[in-house]
Amino acid sequence: MTAQTTSTELSHAEQACTEGESALTRGDTAAAENHFAKALELVGANAPGDTAGDAGGGPDTDAGYGPDMDAGLGPEAEGVARVAARAWTGAGRVRLARGETEDAEAEFERARALRPAAAGPLHWLGCAAAHRGDLAAAERHLTASLACAVPHGRSLVQRAYVHARAGDKDAALNDLRAAARAGSLDDDARWVDAALRGRPAREVALRLRRAALAALADSGPRGGADWARAGELIAAARGLDPGPWPSAPLYAVALVLGGRRAAAVALLGDAVGNDPADHRVTHTLAVCLLNSTDKAGSSPWERCVAAWAAVLHDAGFWEHVLTRAARRYDVAVERSLVPALRAGLREVLERHMPDEADAGTRVAPGPLLQREADAAKLLAAVGGFPSARGGGAPLFCGPLRIAELGRSAEFGAFAAALEDSFAAARQQASAYASTAPAPTAAYTSLTYAFSELGFAQLLLGQDKAADALTALSELRCSGCRKRGGPGAAAVCEPACGRFDELNPGYAGVPDKHLRLSLDARGLALEARLSMGRTEMTSDRPDFGAAAAYWRRALVHSRELDRYRETQTAIVDMALGAARVAHRDGRLSLAVSTLDATRSVIGANERARLEGQLARVLADRGISGANDEETLLDQPAADLRRSVAFNPHLLRAQVSLGIVLRGLAAARWSSGSLSGARATLREAVDQLTAALAHFPDDPDLEAQREAVIGDLDHIMWQPDESEQ
Structure with a gap:
């Protein structure tokens, strides 16, 4: 033995076999193969009757390689044969795990040639034959192993x-009973025993689930065949007992890692229906759906978006995140971090969403997630939607999740009750305050968000008014679009069965179709107002386009009985823009803004515009008159308009008198004596009218006297143009 396989080498070979068996337990067939190759390298050449071949390995618990010696072998040779047979058996198990059944049988035969009295090679030859479907050979080998x-x-x-x-069946039950007496009946065998005994499907399913968990417990981090086996067992249990099951996320993970992602989604979908407020189930479903998507868009993106939006605003989920982070890093994690974490997660999700063309959805998943998450945020602000189960946690989700749960009608009733409570609160508040708050604004936003109007509302919030108008032009389901044609109304027909599903916020509202249509027109009104403001406040304002948008808005506002309100909104926007331009010294822009707005506004709101316009015209006129290079005609025109809009503006009156006197002098010096006389007469009339508003004002009186003197002087001058 010293000249061949030393005791040290034999010990190392045995250790390599042990490590190979451990690697197989972890599902690491590559590592197992290397360990068994090392064992065969140490003893293979000296094994009695061994022939060269591929090396490999695998674990074998209770392999039946007892200390009994084969006839004709000494203790040293018997030890080498035992280790070599163990290594060849392991190599066969690696091949069998990879589906290489014929190669596996060859390895097992080598092991049996070395140890014909050992049970291990015979057992695995039986398993390989069963894999091939040769049940007779399998029974023969296994019976020999038992002998x-x-x-x-x-x-x-x-x-x-x-x-x-x-x-x-009887023979199978006899073997299982014997195995139970021997203590070798595991969870995998117990479900077979229960099935053969005709136990209830639910009991068999429970044993299948236990067998799956046992397979997972035996698997390492890589899982390998154990994950596939666990997934197979769970799928079989689902076929017998659909659930609901406890610990659904665990079984779903096993299904995913076992290559059964669709089954995992189905399991989690059922679990969500049973308890939609369980953030563990929803989060697992969200991750599973996000990773189920492909470029062909075959995955249900709407379900994915619905699940992630619910996770984003689930307080239990974020509590779990903070707790795990604190435990992992051994530091206190402040709750104030949640908004930043939520925003970061939402940003990551939006980057993973495909374009509309790749998603196969009517609305691209990115905007769909934004609408759904914003709706969930609004719902959280009012305390959430009560759970269908008495005493259950409330739901914080969007309209897609409400429709998925089949609770659109319930949500409609909830929203309607919320509107009533807000209206009552507003009425009570108005009894104690002259200016009551407007709590119904929260309800309005919630109603819009939980409907097809949510997309337009979202776009308006992003200053994409033109896109919002486009979104509002078509609010029907695909069926109503096909039936209605291009000239039909923008909302679904009254008899449409999908209206509540698409618009759960309106499901509890009387005349819901009409209400949705009116609210859509209201949002269209807001969009046109916004588009007018955008045109007027851009770097290169288009006042004609702005006026056109606002005229259209005013026409629609009459139909909605919001004319005065709309007028006020337009004037407020114009005054705000004009003040900014005025403050920045862009006086002509301020004038143009106010003039364009004045052209579309009725008389009842013009006074506010004209008051501001008078001030801006006065400033522009005074500024132009003080510029030595500017002719006085335009400043005079500005000041005339300023005085016409507001005769009580003293500085405009005084400045106009000064400018008119200067303009008369310029015309006299240029040879137009008649033009100078006419301008001075205008100045006298203007200053006389100004004194009626500001009696005894010294500046106005002094100017009027000076102008009269100039007029008296110029009246006696010969006008050469008249000769």
Whole structure:
């Protein structure tokens, strides 16, 4: 032995086999193969009767390699043969795990040639034959294994499986009973036993689930075949007992890692229906759906968006996140971090959303997520939607999740009751205050968000008014669009069965179709007002376009009985823009803004515009008159308009008198004596009228006297143009 395999080498070979078996337990077949190759390298060349071949390995618990010696071998040779057979058996198990059944049988045969009295090679030859479907050979090998001095611990159970596949129920039950007496009946065998005994489907499903969990407990982090086996067992249990099950996320993860993602989504979908407020289920479903998507858009993006929006505003989920972070980093994590974490997660999700063309949805998943998340935020602000289960946690989600749960009608009733409570609160507040708050604004936003109007509302919030108008032009479901044609109304027909599903916020509102249509027109009104403001306040304002948008808005406002309100809004926007321009010294822009607005506003709101316009015209006129390079005609025109709009503006009156006197002098010096006389007469009339508003004002009186003097002087001058 010293010249061949030393005791140290044999010990190392045994250690390599042990490590290979451990690697197989972890599901790491590559590592297992390397360990068994090392074992065979140490002993393979010296194994009695060994022939060269591929090396490999695998674990074998209770392999039946007892200390009994084969005839004709000494203790040293017997030890080498035992280790080599163990290594060849492990190599066969690696091949079998990879689906290489014929190669696996060859390895097992090598092991049996080395140890014909050992149960391990016979057991695995039986397993390989069962994989091939040769049940007779499988039974023969397993029976031989059981007849060995040290039987393989799993041969009874494996032979029971073979009998069951062959249709011999009694033989299978006998083997399982014997295995139970021997203590080798595991969870995997127990479900087979229960099924063969005709136990209730729910009991068999429970044992299947336990077998799946046992497979997961035995698997390492890589899982490998154990994950696939666990997924197979869970899928079988689902077929017998759809649930609901406890710990659904755990089973779903096993299904995903076992290559059964669709089954995982179905399991989680059922769990969500049973308890939609369970953030663990919703989060697992959200992750599963996000990673189920492909470029062909075959995955249900709407469900994915609905789940993530619910997670974003689930307080339980964020509490769990903070707790885990605190435990992981051993530091206190402040709740104030949640808004930033939520925003970061939402940003990451939006980056993962495909374009509309790739998603196969009417609305691109990005805007869909924004609408859904904003709706969930609004719902959280009013305390959430009560759970369908008495005493359950409230839901913080968007309209897609409400429709998915089939609770659109309930939500409509909830929203209607919320409107009534807000209206009552407003009425009570108005009894104690002259200016009551407007709590119905929250309800209005919630109603819009939980409907097809939510997309337009979102776009308006992003200053995309033109896109919002486009979104408002078509609010029907696909069926109503096909039936209605281009000239039909923008909302679904009264008889449409999908109206509540698409618009749960309106499901409890009387005349809901009409109400949605009116609210859509109200948002269209807001969009046109916004578009007018955008045109007027851009770097290169288009006052004609702004006026056109506002005229259209005013026409629609009459139909909605909001004319005065709309006028006020337009004037407020114009005054705000004009004040900014005025403050920045852009006086001509301020004048143009106010003039354009004045052209579309009725007389009842013009006074506010004209008061501001008088001040801006006065400033522009005075500024122009003080510029030595500017002719006085335009400043005079500005001051005339200023005085016409507001005769009580003293500085405009005084400045106009000064400018008119200067303009008369300029015309006299240019040779137009008649023009100078006319301008001075205008100045006398203007200053006389100004004194009626400001009696005894010294500046006005002094100016009037000076102008009269100039006029008297110029009246006696010969006008050469008249000769």
